[in-house]
Amino acid sequence: MAGKYLLATLGCKVNQYESQQLREVLESCGLRPACPGDVPNIAVVNTCAVTAEASRKNRQTIRRLARGGRTPVVVVGCGAAANGAQLRALEGVTAVLGHDVNICANLRRLITRQLESQPTSSVGDANHAAVATHDRPDACRYEISMRPDTRNRGHPSWAPRSTDSGDIITPVSNVKADSVLTARIERFAGHQRAFLKVQDGCDASCTYCIVPRLRPQLRSKPIEVAVAEARDLVRSGHKEIIVTGIFLGAYGRNTAIRKRWGSQQSPLAALLDALAQVEGLRRLRLSSLEPGDVDGSLLDVLARHETCVPHLHLPLQSGSAQVLRRMNRQYTRDQFVDMIDRVRMALDRPAITTDIIVGFPGESEEDFRASLEIARYAEFCKIHAFPFSPREKTAAACWQKDFVDATVIRRRMRRLAELERECSLSFRRRFLTEAERVIVEGSDQLDRQASAGQHVRHGRADRYFEIHFEADDVRAGDLVPVRIDRVTPTRTLGTCLGANADSYPLDVLSTT
Ligand code: SF4
Structure with missing residues (x-):
């Protein structure tokens, strides 16, 4: 058995x-x-x-x-x-x-x-x-x-x-990880959208982060291996692929330290260009990028392929110039703002999501206000806010005298959550009456509304936000067109316009 x-x-x-x-x-x-x-x-x-x-x-x-x-x-x-x-x-x-x-x-x-x-x-x-x-x-x-x-x-x-x-029975070889990523998966069990890992490792030294100690070796998946894996995932029924890595911007590089990169064209742009052309793939999304990663060639690929969704996850971490310096992030506040402007110029009303650390050692009220200011400017439609958490053997963990009081951190977290709700609502309102492509998630049983007798489905739009809609004749994994009828601070509600978004080409979707 x-x-x-x-x-x-x-x-x-x-x-x-x-x-x-x-x-x-x-x-x-x-x-x-x-x-x-x-x-x-x-x-x-x-x-x-x-x-x-x-x-x-x-x-x-x-x-x-x-x-x-x-x-x-x-x-x-x-x-x-x-x-x-x-x-x-x-x-x-x-x-x-x-x-x-x-x-x-x-x-x-x-x-x-x-x-x-x-x-x-x-x-x-x-x-x-x-x-x-x-x-x-x-x-x-x-x-x-x-x-x-x-x-x-x-x-x-x-x-x-x-x-x-002294009771050792059999020795085992320590099978070292390869210097390139070659292992592939064929499907992503339990998910409609599949992750595709193309990069591992980070040797940058953000002062709060333990990752470089745990995954110090930078490795990248060769383009042809990534494309073959994407084909397998599409063949298994996945319509969306999310390209991931520990430091995705360092794809194809042997270091995450950007000043050592030189002027070579973005290897990530070349990878995306190849992935975007995989037959049958409907959506390609990137997991996380920073200002130094978002160059002209990458934006050009994102804008050129319909498969690439207008959504980028751009971790800000802090909007304060001095906190960013103490974090040893590889960008300044101004470079981050400039990236937001360039992304907006290149893509149609892009959704921008972010990570922000609240209460980094020494973060003053003024520093926190600077984070709020950029969050408002970027109109982040989703903010993953993390209270600062000291990790052993990181530089920031030693700055105890600058630790921010837990009550202050909680108050700042609440303020950020309020701002996120405001930004998300105003962003989603822009799409009222328009149709979005949605990949249906969830199951009949979970979503069934007994009183209405209809199935309430949900799924993610190209621009990442979730939409709820009623439909009987769609299944999890379908890509359907949904018109946005109503937005509330926490939900987006719509009407399903058909069983297949392919009958609604993108230009129709954006003007319905
Ligand atoms: S937070 Fe900094 S150190 Fe940690 S993985 Fe990201 S870039 Fe590397």
Whole structure:
């Protein structure tokens, strides 16, 4: 009988993508997703480390899935790289894999060895050994024995072993990650829109960020590999692809430090140009860019292809010139404003979304007002606001005397949320009575309105905002034309104009 797995993902779009890779590894080993009520044979937790809150959620998720040590848990990702030793000590954790090893290869090896040793049993039932390694300096080499956990007799699981115990059973090679990204996925389970990771790593040094310590090596997916992967995703039914990376603007470069880039034309523009021409792909979206990434060639590609949506995610982090300097961001306030102007010139009423850190050490009222000012100017239709969270071994974590009071941070967060609602409402109002292409999300059962007897659907427009509309004859994943009838501070409501947006070419959509 096939074993069952549980896979939990925390964090960003890159983690979502990497979880799909893990899912493909687990399923190619014969495991199947556990359903509610099933007892999983293995749980994999793909962790995040960007904030203290993320670290708390990592631990909470691991504890929940380990079920008191009865389910063996493999912990991977940024949290594993940042706090390997701490997570390894949690009950039920049998392997900790950070980004210094090829996570997929190690996971496959772990499961394959288990299956080889017990061909007729499911994963987790064996009492033979397998080993995984985690070689970060802050997390000593770690060996795992897949023998019944003596703490839970009758509930076999993989019991962790330390090399210190002298009970090492089988060594395993530390399969290093490739210098280029070559691994591909074929579909994006559970999502209508698919993420496509084309870049990994960052060696910039924003003073609040732990990522360069966890993913220091810059790697890019060759254009032909990315295009082949995009074709597979389209063949699997995905109409939208979101191109992601840790530092997407550094695609095709060996450093994220822009002053070392030279004058070569944007490799990202060339990638987008190729992806935009993938047959059957209807929407291409970028995950995140900064002023130095948005050059003329990139804007030209975005404007030239109908597939490229008029939406950019441009993380501001702060609108204050001096806070940006202390953050060591690679742009000034003026360069950010200039980028907004250039984007508006090139694209039709673009949607601009952003990230802002609230309460960075030393952020004064005046600094915060500067963030509000740019947010209003850019009319960000979505602001991901994060209260500053000190991360161990980052420069900003040491500036304790400048930490902003938590009450002040909460008040500023509320103010930013109010402004976001105002900006979003005024942005969406511009599209009243116009038709937008929407990729239908959600399921019948979730969206059914018992009283009305009709299905209320929702989905994202090209410009990223969500639209709710009634329709019976559309399915999740369909691309449909929806006329915008009403906008409220929190919702956009519309009428579905047909079952297929292809019968409404874009020029008609924008003037309906
Ligand atoms: S650019 Fe800055 S914020 Fe982004 S991953 Fe690199 S160091 Fe972190």
